[in-house]
Amino acid sequence: MNRFWVRLSLAFMALILFFFVVPVMVVALNTAGVLRNAPPELRPDTPPTLVQPGQPDGPPQRRLSRRFTLEAEAYRQAFRRAFLEGLPGFLTRTTLVAGILALALGIWLSRGLTEPLSRLEEGARAVASHNWAYRVPEEGPDEVAEVARAFNEMTATLQQSEMLRRQLLSDVAHELRTPLTVLQGNLRAMLDGVYPLEPAEIGRLYDQTRHLSRLVEDLHLLAQAEAQALPLARTSFDMREMVREVVELFRPLAEANDVRLLVETDDAPAPVYADRARIQQILNNFLSNALRHTPAGGRITVCERREGDRVRVEVQDTGEGIAPEHLPHVFERFYRADKARDREHGGTGLGLAIAKALAEAHGGGVWVASEGKGKGATFGFWLPLHTGDHTL
Numbered sequence: 001m002n003r004f005w006v007r008l009s010l011a012f013m014a015l016i017l018f019f020f021v022v023p024v025m026v027v028a029l030n031t032a033g034v035l036r037n038a039p040p041e042l043r044p045d046t047p048p049t050l051v052q053p054g055q056p057d058g059p060p061q062r063r064l065s066r067r068f069t070l071e072a073e074a075y076r077q078a079f080r081r082a083f084l085e086g087l088p089g090f091l092t093r094t095t096l097v098a099g100i101l102a103l104a105l106g107i108w109l110s111r112g113l114t115e116p117l118s119r120l121e122e123g124a125r126a127v128a129s130h131n132w133a134y135r136v137p138e139e140g141p142d143e144v145a146e147v148a149r150a151f152n153e154m155t156a157t158l159q160q161s162e163m164l165r166r167q168l169l170s171d172v173a174h175e176l177r178t179p180l181t182v183l184q185g186n187l188r189a190m191l192d193g194v195y196p197l198e199p200a201e202i203g204r205l206y207d208q209t210r211h212l213s214r215l216v217e218d219l220h221l222l223a224q225a226e227a228q229a230l231p232l233a234r235t236s237f238d239m240r241e242m243v244r245e246v247v248e249l250f251r252p253l254a255e256a257n258d259v260r261l262l263v264e265t266d267d268a269p270a271p272v273y274a275d276r277a278r279i280q281q282i283l284n285n286f287l288s289n290a291l292r293h294t295p296a297g298g299r300i301t302v303c304e305r306r307e308g309d310r311v312r313v314e315v316q317d318t319g320e321g322i323a324p325e326h327l328p329h330v331f332e333r334f335y336r337a338d339k340a341r342d343r344e345h346g347g348t349g350l351g352l353a354i355a356k357a358l359a360e361a362h363g364g365g366v367w368v369a370s371e372g373k374g375k376g377a378t379f380g381f382w383l384p385l386h387t388g389d390h391t392l
Contacts (some may be wrong), residue, residue, distance in 0.1 A: 020056065077235035116140035116148060123151055128240040132159035168333060171218065179189045179215075201245065218350040222333070224372050225357035232275040232361065236386055239270040239279075248281045250291070258296035265304040270311040276363045282358050282366075284352040286315040286379045293377070294319035310364070314380030322370040322377050330368050331356040 042310055119136045126134035132155060138148045186205055189195040195236045223231040247263045254261035272279070283302075290300045298318040320328065329335045334349035359381045371378040 005109075007121050019032045056342065085231060087292050089360075115255060116144040116260055118147060120144075120151060123155070127155055127158065128184065132162055174332075176212070176215070179211050183208050185372040215350075218354060222350055222354050222357055223275045225354065225361050230278075230358075230361055232278065234273055234275055236271055236273050237273050237276050239313065239383070240265040242276060242280060242314060243283065246280055246287065247302050250287050251293060254300065257294075259291060259294050260299045262299065262301045263304075264301065266306050268306060271386045274383060279362070279383070280356045283313065283315070285355045286381075289351065289379065290315050290317040290319065290377075293317065301354060307382075310382045310384050316376065316377050316378045319378075320369070320374045321373045321375040323373050324370075327368060327370060328367060330363055352379075359383070 076097055083291075114124050116137075116139055123136040134155060135152050136148045138145045138152065139147070169383055183205055186201065189373060190201065195201050221230070243264060243265060246260060251261050287300070287302070294300055294317045300318075301316045303314050303316065326335075331352050333353045335352075352366075353359040359366050362383055366379070366381045368377065368379050
């Protein structure tokens with residue numbers, strides 16, 4: 001039982017005591033006072049008759065009996081008058097005390113309820129004015145404290161979302177600025193006659209426009225996936241076959257870079273119900289990333305295995321590795337541990353973020369592991385297995 005209901009229960013108990021128990025006690029005390037002043041023959045501990053056994057029932061006894069009856073009736077009337085005369089005053093005093101107590105209790109309870117609510121109101125106004133750092137004290141009754149806790153969690157989420165939004169705008173502006181600056185500079189040089197209008201120069205400008213197109217397409221794809229609005233052409237296929245096909249597509253590129261490309265798959269089929277092109281895009285991103293960071297003479301191993309009700313695919317390389325401080329951020333938009341290297345290779349900085357969004361859109365997930373710089377890295381994703389008409 002929380003503190004609010006304990007306070008309310010105590011208040012009702014106090015009122016019950018004042019309105020029921022105290023009147024009974026006062027009536028008992030008044031009754032005791034009346035009986036204390038009564039003659040012995042009218043007290044409860046005196047026998048009801050003064051006639052002893054064996055005595056004749058003559059006129060003296062009958063007179064004593066009538067006297068007893070009259071005096072008993074007189075004391076009953078006196079007791080009734082005393083009770084009725086004292087009752088209004090008692091009820092007045094009891095009502096006054098109970099009213100004061102109820103007023104004090106109401107003030108105490110209202111302060112316990114209204115103060116946290118007032119703080120929540122102030123917090124809502126602060127958040128409405130874009131003060132995302134505002135937090136309210138998690139105090140008061142359990143229900144109010146729970147609302148305050150939920151409010152703080154909401155503001156923390158809003159603050160994180162606002163920070164990501166600003167970072168995204170900054171990153172997009174930066175990524176767009178670089179190729180646009182190159183385009184403007186080269187076109188200006190051509191107009192001024194500094195650069196000759198040759199196919200080689202036009203080819204470099206065309207590469208920058210392709211980079212811009214990829215960036216816009218990747219941003220659009222990522223926004224759709226994160227909003228769960230990405231159209232998915234789901235079909236049932238064997239993950240083993242798709243992994244082998246993708247590896248064979250990358251084998252010529254790996255051989256050209258003097259990198260050994262190996263593949264390991266389970267013997268048992270691994271059926272999944274997903275958009276094959278999107279899942280292949282995840283594996284393409286991981287393999288491209290591995291080839292980009294694996295030097296000549298290195299090795300890349302693609303593993304596929306079933307684990308319970310899911311299938312895991314991971315890409316292990318013997319390349320540069322990832323420092324521990326970068327691991328929590330590698331799937332963020334535009335995050336680059338080595339910005340210069342990625343721009344040299346034409347990356348948009350969105351490939352891993354897209355892979356994560358696509359895996360989650362299919363009910364799966366991604367992960368990364370590395371023992372540190374120079375010790376290689378492992379990127380992987382998992383999807384739920386599919387049997388018949390249901391996903392496991």
